[in-house]
Amino acid sequence: xxxxxxxxxxxxxxxxxFITINCSYSVGISALHWLQQHPGGGxxxxxxxxxxxxxxxxxxxxINIQEKHSSLHITASHPRDSAVYICAALRGGSNYKLTFGKxxxxxxxx
Amino acid sequence: DAGITQSPRHKVTETGTPVTLRCHQTENHRYMxxxxxxxxxxxxxxxxxxxxxxxDKGEVSDGYSVSRSKTEDFLLTLESATSSQxxxxxxxxxxxxxxxxxxxxxxxxxxxxLTVL
Numbered sequence: 001x002x003x004x005x006x007x008x009x010x011x012x013x014x015x016x017x018f019i020t021i022n023c024s025y026s027v028g029i030s031a032l033h034w035l036q037q038h039p040g041g042g043x044x045x046x047x048x049x050x051x052x053x054x055x056x057x058x059x060x061x062x063i064n065i066q067e068k069h070s071s072l073h074i075t076a077s078h079p080r081d082s083a084v085y086i087c088a089a090l091r092g093g094s095n096y097k098l099t100f101g102k103x104x105x106x107x108x109x110x
Numbered sequence: 111d112a113g114i115t116q117s118p119r120h121k122v123t124e125t126g127t128p129v130t131l132r133c134h135q136t137e138n139h140r141y142m143x144x145x146x147x148x149x150x151x152x153x154x155x156x157x158x159x160x161x162x163x164x165x166d167k168g169e170v171s172d173g174y175s176v177s178r179s180k181t182e183d184f185l186l187t188l189e190s191a192t193s194s195q196x197x198x199x200x201x202x203x204x205x206x207x208x209x210x211x212x213x214x215x216x217x218x219x220x221x222x223x224l225t226v227l
Contacts, residue, residue: 033216043153043200043218086152088216098143098216102152 003027004089006101013108019074021104023087026068033098034061034072035086043086046072077108113137116201116219124227129188131222133201135181139217141204142184144168144176146197147221153200159184191226198223 004025013019023032031050037043047054047061049070054061058077063070074081084103091097113136123129133142144156145168155168157176165176173195175187188195201219 035216035218042220043202045216045218048215088153097158098155100153102150 002102003099004087004101006085006087006104008104009102010105011107013077013106015078015108015110017077017108019077019081019106019108021072021085021087021106023070023072023089023101024068025070025087025089025099027089027099028092029065029068029089030092031090032063032070033088033090034070035088037084037086037103039083041083046085074106077106079108079110082106082108114201114203114217114219116199116222118222119220120223122225122227123191125192126190129191129224129226131186131199131201131224133184133186133203133219135184135203137203137217138181139203139205140181142178143202143204144174144184144186145200145202146170146195147200148197156186156199188224191224193226196224196226 007022031048033048034046035043036046049061049063058075060073084105086103088098088100115134117132141160143158145153147153154170156170156174157165157168159165159178162178162181178184199222202216204216
């Protein structure tokens, strides 16, 4: 079993829908990253969070340390949100050891 | 955007030849990483560095070596490339968490696509 599991693996939505991508981890962490990768493109950091919730525009990330679970929400989804979303857990006690989920491929249709 | 560049961006080489990928940063970040990304595997850590001349192995380090003689450069070398090393390689940098909860953000290079024939 992977230490970081994402669900769903693939997600198709209609423009305007509310999107939720989940990330569960089995190790102690000090922080969790959400990353975005467009097809053929580079990787961009969306959030790094260690507790609670963060919001950037239409994107919201939450984390529950006790339940070892994080979610990425996209409100009013748009075709330009189509990308792979990756969560990565920073191991507790480490400044640099990241464990990555395999990603969620999101397709938003107009 | 964080100042991080990778070179070359694309390379085709033959089995058995040496290959060096370069990651250059202008941010003075302490931590640098080399990952490879393959379908079905996601991102996997090859090597990382936590300071000049301080490096350590990641989960898929066999066949790879690294060097960091300056803060700004982190080199990844394939001593004798094999077809299994065909992949997209990403460099990333991070300040780490020592400076506070907002300083651990990751910045990625644009990727280097390596094909070993």
